[in-house]
Amino acid sequence: MLHQNLEWFFPHKVEEAVKLIEQQGVILHGGGTRILKTSPKSIKGLVDVGRLNLNYIHHADNHFSIGSASTYADIIRYSLKTNKLLILAKALSEAASTPLRNRITIGGSLKDFPIWSSLYAPLLALNAQIEIAEKHEKILSLEEYLDSGMIKTKHLIKRIIVDDIPNIIGGVKRFSLIRFEYPLFTIAVVLQVKQKTVSEARIFITGVKGRHKRCKRAEHFLIDKELNDETIQQAEKHFAPKFVSDYKYSAEYKEHTAKVFFTDLLHELKGTLK
């Protein structure tokens, strides 16, 4: 339960918001869904990002800029309208439900990174970058953001940058027993393909030991190969994410399932090639 003397702030400038969250117990409020799920009493103040003009999706100079206050539904709607950001939109459309997707913001999801997040794997596979508003603004790759431990610090994400790369195909698979359950893991594959041959590959899985993992062995195997049944069969042997056993599933079971999902995904991608 949140404290009933909670203080609200409604800044109009990013700099004001950054200054406000320097105070102890004061955090950012985007859609609010995660705050309500955890509801810590230690929260003394909420800084609403609704007036910071961070709800936008722009396309310019071969990249997309997604304002951090954009909701999952905003991104899905943009994708339907423009036929762009398809990989990301597919992943987001499988997360939560329609009314929640109308509230969950991409910035809030990035900052919290719950283990079940369906957002991280596709963004990592798309080699997304994020712009952070601190005392000194900076842009860094999502991988750097995670590896540097910055995620644990207080900061405001201004936007997410995704390159608009030609000739890419990609897909996302999440494993959950029912539609509403949090996924056990999410695999995202992005391939750059020239005349049926893979020239670049980025493969990520979340929900594994250490939360996220880049599957470099599988990537290296796929590069310079034609995406056919034989390649896919061989690629499975190079895809070996490590999981932790839990009260429901053993690590071996998860690994086996992930391999099945990975090959299914590659077969789906093969089907999209003309």
Added chain:
Amino acid sequence: MKFPFKVNNKSKDLELLPNETLLHVLRNNDFTEVKCGCNEGECGSCTVLLDGKPVNSCQVLAMSVQEKEITTVKGIGTLYTPHFLQKSFVEAGADQCGFCSPGMVLASYSLLKENPKPTRKEILTALDGNLCRCTGYVKIVDAVEMTAQKLQTNNLEME
């Protein structure tokens, strides 16, 4: 404390605490047509429209939506002046206990306003945040399709 809100096209000062969800603020201020189900954002009984988009009001802190237009099911139509979407729910037999109906109607309204000719799959996606324990959903989807048909046949718009 009282704060100004816009509910069903009318400005109204609502009594609230800063940590309260929109669901509780609406119910405590006599908008009891907004139903409290799971209180966890999973059942959709508490659905309202925020600037025309369905949200779980139990997952929204009221203070964050003061500048937004809030629509409850009574903002669409009332018992004596029902909207033709609500009539379709009755005609299709899509109401049984009725607890999910306000949320179902609002989610369907928002869908049809944006997409007057939805496919069955699009209807299921739009209603994926609304649970019904009575009907098995078939009649509800029928009601939405029936309304879409009314829109086409009578050249109507969702208002």
